[in-house]
Amino acid sequence: VDGGTREVVLLGQNVNSYHDRTAAGGSAAYVPSNPGFSNLYRLREGPGRRFADLLAAVSDVDPELRVRFTSPHPKDYPPELLSLMAERDNVCGSLHMPAQSGSTATLARMRRGYTREAYLRLIDDARAAVPGVCITSDFISGFCGETEEEHRDTLSLIQKVGYDAAYMFAYSLRQKTHAHRRMEDDVAPEVKKRRLAEVMEAFHDALARKDDAAHARRRARPWEPASQTELVLVEGHSKKSTPERPQLHGRSDGNRRVVFDLGEICAAPPRRGDDAGAATRVVPQAGDYVAVAIQGRVGRHGMGGQGLWR
Template identity: 50%
Template sequence: PAGAVPVQRARRAAAPLANCEEWGGETGTAVRHLLFMSVIIPSLILPTIWNRLQHLKALKARRQQDRLPLRIGILGCMAERLKEEILHREKLVDIVAGPDAYRDLPRLLAVAESGQQAANVLLSLDETYADILPVQTSAGGTTAFVSIMRGCDNMCSYCIVPFTRGRERSRPIASILQEVKMLSDQGVKEVTLLGQNVNSFQDMSEVQFQSAAAPVLSRGFSTVYKAKPGGLRFAHLLDQVSRIDPEMRIRFTSPHPKDFPDEVLQLIQERHNICKQLHLPAQSGSTRVLEAMRRGYTREAYLELVHHVRDSIPGVSLSSDFIAGFCGETEEDHQQTVSLLREVRYNVGFLFAYSMRQKTRAYHRLQDDVPVDVKQRRLQELIAVFREEAARANEAMVGQSQLVLVEGPSKRSASELCGRNDGNIKVIFPDAEIKDAAGCKALVRAQPGDYVLVKVTSASSQTLKGVPLCRTTLACSTA
């Protein structure tokens, strides 16, 4: 699962470029501009990126000789973070544009065409690209991602996002609803609302809502910043989005555990098309490490939230993030994380070894003192425990019927279909003729975008397998 996250982020980050009115477009047969979109890059991957650019060096030289110059650009978080190094390293890159500078690309390209290097990595306090709807590139696609906000205010000590993406600013709700309606009209069956801290959404664009009270945090949680009062909150957005299409599933990621008021949990429980799946990034099971991370909660407060979520949303599927080997982490701290994995028993996990990043508070205030081999050993231990507990959680579904949104053929067998259940767990089942719950006598074969009721026959830590029972609808299956 971890490998898919940067790819999804990069694809979504590039969306504003595809439909920007200011974009000039290319003509002719030879590509003149080669632009690379980047997300936040762990330091261990940077050499691979530099090697990729080096492979273009000879091509750029040949194009210069042929009088068809090739301009290379780096966009996104890497551009903001490593501007000076990118521009000065062998003069290979012509254009550097940070995540808030995409509207400035026509000017940057014009400067580059004159033979000069061009850069804009200024972070904005209000840029959300709200007026630029993304082009739906995959015809017949069943799922889509909708960015609802940019930046982050949490300032966790390990995280570089506030320094590469800026402070939190939310899109106007009207533009989000317009985009979701457009996706529904195109036949999309599942939308994921995206934000670095998605559930702290706060639309301040409407004057009449600017006098509302400040947000209420989860019990036992705190912030390092003063919460702003006013605005339309995430619960209001989630309510409005879920009303657009009763046959469209709604997910959201990535939330912060501090921003789960009861009204959000109640809404998830009540609406049949809001998935009963929550991402609760813990990062560590040690209160001491959580304090060093500036997460704003203790182990006990986090566990209290987990119990409250499960009481409020019976059968909810939980996922989480964990960092192995953070600054100052001891073996005792590590074992507390192991025990948290066992106690909560997550269905999905994203686990990483700590990689220090420049500009962060940890870089300036803490020591990256856990050896690499220890980080890797601890990471492997966490992965092993997660898989063991996830397998047990998934095995509890054997014998149950799960509603699956079909995504397409299985990658391993053309005779099987693949989709995901409400808890975002992959489900594999035979591509066979099945009944249609609508009542038609003829048997049907499920297609991408169909909802199929599947009886689970076996489970692993990452996948469920089963037999298809019938094609149905989201509303009928939850009636």
């Protein structure tokens, strides 16, 4: 932090399954996201610090240090973790929830340890605990034995949840996995390709509807600044920045890309009764947090707006 670090990402495979048995304290009981999730791997019982403890410790380092984590497993979002995210302003309100499929039957073959219904309960719990949370996911099209009905279950899950981002791939056999040892890669390549295209279309359509609805709410309630503003950590000049129209870009708390015009902004949030014309003005740069009034979509995934204050 003293060297200028503004954001930390806790990175690991199933990062939220963290359990340090050597650390004193913590809960001895393993608590999954909800009763519909099961742990298929090594036992998680016993004392020690768990992921919520680690996340709390990192967020305590500095209130101005933004903290994210990836890539988690849906089974390890206990209520304690969601409550911590809601309580800590510097823990980003973005959750990666890799579903992989919307079909309970496919999830069972994948050995994911949860059903479609348990996953949707987790989505509801997350949105109730962390208002405005951004949710992203992973999807695989054409997994071993996937039927058209199971594929349609995935499309309907994407439409129902309304993700903010998604990583979508056609299935390919990976060595040293359960599927490689026990299953047949029996979905034709052309079927995988078609299903993947439909998954991508479903995601983009759902995101467009979600963004359009949010923009309509902003226009209908312009007197509510919170509904208009995203806190953006500036990363630098936008790729489309020009000398005639210089622009900056960064990431919102929800990890959405945000673009705004480069220019002077207020050095601090305005207070009621302040003379706006007398406010100190600054030019934002990489590493600054900037409040940006969102005005609409940019491209398929980004948002555009106007910088307000640093």
